[in-house]
Amino acid sequence: MEERMRRVDPKLLELLVCPLSKGRLSYDAERNELISEKARLAYPIRDGIPIMLISEARKIEM
């Protein structure tokens, strides 16, 4: 139950884009993050809430 609570609603994912690049997001289930490849940022999901704040996002090294 607790695990399911933390997961993000798939319908919410369809609604969202990266606020910076407006590009598509992919969901990384392992880290529970939303990945914006264009902006090279990973947005965290906390308690099922996508945190689409650039200040909170993790930079992805590629």
Next chain:
Amino acid sequence: MGYPADNGAAIRPRVSIVQRQSIVELLFDQSLVEAHRARALKSGDRSAAFLLQIAADELADRLAVIERHFDEAVELHGYTGQVAERLMQTGKIGHVTRVETVADQPEMIAAPLEHVPLAPGSANLVVSPLSLHLTNDTPGVFIQVRRALAPDGLFLAAIPGAGTLQELREVMLAAESEITGGASPRVIPFVDVREVGGLLQRAGYALPVVDSDSYTVRYDSLFALARDLRAMGMANPLLGRSRTPLPRKVLMRAAELYATRFSDPDGRIRATFTIIYVSGWAPHESQQQPLKPGSAKMRLADALKVKDS
């Protein structure tokens, strides 16, 4: 020195960077805006939510008369969420997602004020209650919202406009210049209703409608007003604000001026809040269109029933 052309080439990229930054004049410190909202929300003081409730009722009235059902609605930075709740009560909305700078409940999304994190064409209704007065790039937000709307989707907004806190602005300016011999911006500039109309059209909305209402709120003193403003998350977020604390003497003088200039016979002071109500549609072929020039089937003179001279 002998190669002016080279110099020019070396300078040019720098110039272009400067221009890109200055396209939008930055007025608000966004991190401070977010901090004020977060602090106010956390304090749980809902006594100042009356303005949001007025906006909620007004927006709900406007939504209720539209013969349409909106499956996916998004509330952008609705603060307490009472606008989303009130709009749901109209029965015109299937599902609402709340976007806020601080998200603490499920079905919410945390996002900054100026970046709309919504996929193109993903929403049928976007509502912005009392938050678009704090954005640096308001035209940009209008455009982002239009892209997020599905064709024939509706954008509804309530924006604090020109006239809001005009009394406070006047007495702060007078008190500060009188005591310190100078003045710094204490009250944010608010947008004019005509400018909002122009913005809507420029952002590509069809059938734009803009109007405004002014509300007078009475307080015991300037201090009670200031307390409410803080509870609304409306403390001064201007980048050009003075970084030194306001001297107590200035504040006392401002309160005195407020009481002499803008009070009712019973001693209570008046504060004006003007709210601009905005609606615009994402274009769709089913909407009424102007006819092509020259396609008229009737003479204008006949339609107006005037005699040719």
